[in-house]
Amino acid sequence: MLTVGIVGAGPAGLSAARMLQETGRARAIIFEKQERVGGKSFSTPRYGDVHDIGTCYSTMAHAITNRWMRDLKIGQIPIARQMVDGAPVMQYIMGGRPFTTTREALQFMSAWKRQTRAFEETPGDQAVRATAAMPVGAWLDQQGLPSMRRYMQRGLTNMGYGYLDETPTIQALRWCTPSLLISGALKQVKAPENGWQSFWERFSQSLDVRLGQGVLGVRRGNDTIDISTPAGVTRVDALLIAAPLDELKDAMAFSAAEQRVLEAVTWGRLAATLASIAGWRRNDDIVIYEDALLPGASPGALLSSRVAGKPPPKKDRHGTRMFMCFQYGGALSSAELADRLRTEVCQRGGYLDHVAMQKIWNFAPRYDTRALEDGLVARMRDMQGDQRTWYTGATFSFEAVSNIVEFNKTLVPRMIDGLGALSR
């Protein structure tokens, strides 16, 4: 049986390991630099509740993880009403045009299908490359879909993936799928009880995960690969990189293709703050602030907030409630983001008592426009398997668990085929 060494025990590495194991043809060893699994699925217990400071929601696009949760008997809690500046989110998206919006949603779905098929089947075609690189706002205008702009402001910009005038169409359409649209309409947005991290902890129990074993060196030979960690050297038959490539730039000699990907990707910064706030909303709605979603909004503007923890929301010892707040980080420091949040909360009628926890994540890898026009996507696909190395995770798929797990569903059989050819 072949052994695959996996770098990173985030959602990408863990789900790929499980899928590899299920083929019965390979065993996986996962090396993780932290002392916990889950990567950006990070949950923290505070004030008698578990709060997700990273991965928050599941939708109908999360079909595979939803099934794994059901298998583990992990329940999911439906997310409460979502409001944009006081209006229910669907009303905001419709912008007072219910009939045209329904028609637009159908138009969007067929345009999405056509376009994603082109990205998939002919990524090298010049016109397809140009569309891939185009900002999604321009693509929506070209398709004549004004309500879908508002849908994407909520689904894309508000979730930390960038403004519509900047985000390449190929990346925006990976996330804003018809199933995401339908999930919102059918109120099928949920969160696992006890948080995402606890799900991955239980999920990983049947896997070989080596915690605290950051990959420090990789030597790729013709037949085997040696992976160095603080515990020593492990020889494997193949490598699956399920961590950002820049995390490995000191550990391995990159090929020209790997170097090109590294240079074509920049990471955004998303701040997630668990804060104790007085005098704010009493219900458990998610509230989204429209002015932070529009191009030109400044870093640190409040994207959205929600009462943290399971309903009914808990009050802390000061009689205040815990809220989760999200901001784009830009170049702001942690202290500047907290200050900006304090001001924003005050302007919106609350009082920020204290910050219980703040995490600023490297989030939503963005492809360079010129590199997309030059065929980045086709190159990323073609480099899979070179030097017995495969790649998954947010860079190669999208910054969401659903996309990553679906990506692995296609990647793993290709890996098994490639490994079979290598061992013959």
Ligand SMILES: Cc1cc2nc3c(=O)[nH]c(=O)nc-3n(C[C@H](O)[C@H](O)[C@H](O)COP(=O)(O)OP(=O)(O)OC[C@H]3O[C@@H](n4cnc5c(N)ncnc54)[C@H](O)[C@@H]3O)c2cc1C
């Ligand atoms: C605030 C926030 C909210 C989010 N909300 C959602 C949501 O609602 N729904 C959704 O689907 N997704 C959501 N996401 C996105 C989702 O969490 C990520 O897309 C997902 O975690 C990425 O998985 P990954 O395995 O590619 O990378 P990561 O989760 O980043 O995991 C990579 C792992 O690699 C490890 N690593 C790095 N370098 C090394 C090394 N040298 N050796 C060994 N290990 C290494 C890291 O420690 C980490 O554990 C959210 C993320 C954030 C931050």
